[in-house]
Amino acid sequence: xxxxxxxxxxxxxxxxxxxLEELSLEYRHIELGGxxxxxxxxxxxxxxxxxxIPVLVDGQKSxxxxxxxxxxxxxxxGDTNWYPASSYLRSQYERWMDWAHTLFQPAFMATFWGYYxxxxxxRDMAMVRYNLEKxxxxxxxxxxxxxxxxxxxxxxxxxxxxxxGAILYRLTEQGLEISLxxxxxxxxxxxKSRQGYRKWIMSDFTELKGREDF
Ligand SMILES: N[C@@H](CCC(=O)N[C@@H](CS)C(=O)NCC(=O)O)C(=O)O
Numbered sequence: 001x002x003x004x005x006x007x008x009x010x011x012x013x014x015x016x017x018x019x020l021e022e023l024s025l026e027y028r029h030i031e032l033g034g035x036x037x038x039x040x041x042x043x044x045x046x047x048x049x050x051x052x053i054p055v056l057v058d059g060q061k062s063x064x065x066x067x068x069x070x071x072x073x074x075x076x077x078g079d080t081n082w083y084p085a086s087s088y089l090r091s092q093y094e095r096w097m098d099w100a101h102t103l104f105q106p107a108f109m110a111t112f113w114g115y116y117x118x119x120x121x122x123r124d125m126a127m128v129r130y131n132l133e134k135x136x137x138x139x140x141x142x143x144x145x146x147x148x149x150x151x152x153x154x155x156x157x158x159x160x161x162x163x164x165g166a167i168l169y170r171l172t173e174q175g176l177e178i179s180l181x182x183x184x185x186x187x188x189x190x191x192k193s194r195q196g197y198r199k200w201i202m203s204d205f206t207e208l209k210g211r212e213d214f
Pocket of ligand 1: 011039
């Protein structure tokens with residue numbers, strides 16, 4: 001059985017957990033990192049030399065980097081809705097995954113680490129607002145894409161929606177003012193109706209408030 005290592009308050013772990021739920025795969029979950037520790041052992045370094053979570057272990061194979069794990073899972077599962085045979089069709093969701101990882105997620109993380117995870121007196125609110133504005137621009141790009149489509153890469157949910165959609169919950173719930181454009185609002189409502197999103201993404205993250213140590 002697949003094993004997935006990583007604390008469930010980790011945003012990168014949550015994306016993997018959500019996909020596991022969507023694919024109805026059986027897995028064993030092991031809490032690791034954060035208050036659970038365990039990243040500094042030799043045993044864990046053999047699974048991931050970067051000593052980061054999430055890590056997926058499938059028999060003798062270990063897979064790290066959240067988006068690589070997502071790609072691995074859909075390629076392995078044999079469901080052509082999630083992993084079409086055409087490399088061009090795959091590129092249509094892959095580009096949004098890369099965009100989310102390199103643009104939207106870093107902008108969101110800068111607000112989350114700059115605001116939610118910082119003790120109030122250490123916050124640089126000008127920097128938080130600057131990054132919030134970047135998030136707002138990312139939402140406008142997503143909105144434009146969703147004006148003609150149900151999901152980011154087509155009429156069916158894909159890894160594009162997992163990687164970009166996972167950001168919306170904390171972005172809107174961390175206590176900062178952010179407005180969702182109409183198509184994004186509709187898409188977010190749809191994501192929130194999915195069991196995997198509710199279970200893993202919409203989960204309590206208050207243990208991270210004002211906490212910078214992991
Ligand atoms: N780019 C990596 C980032 C991995 C990462 O930074 N993971 C964080 C949690 S989100 C971590 O391991 N932090 C240490 C800890 O939780 O103790 C990925 O997407 O998997």
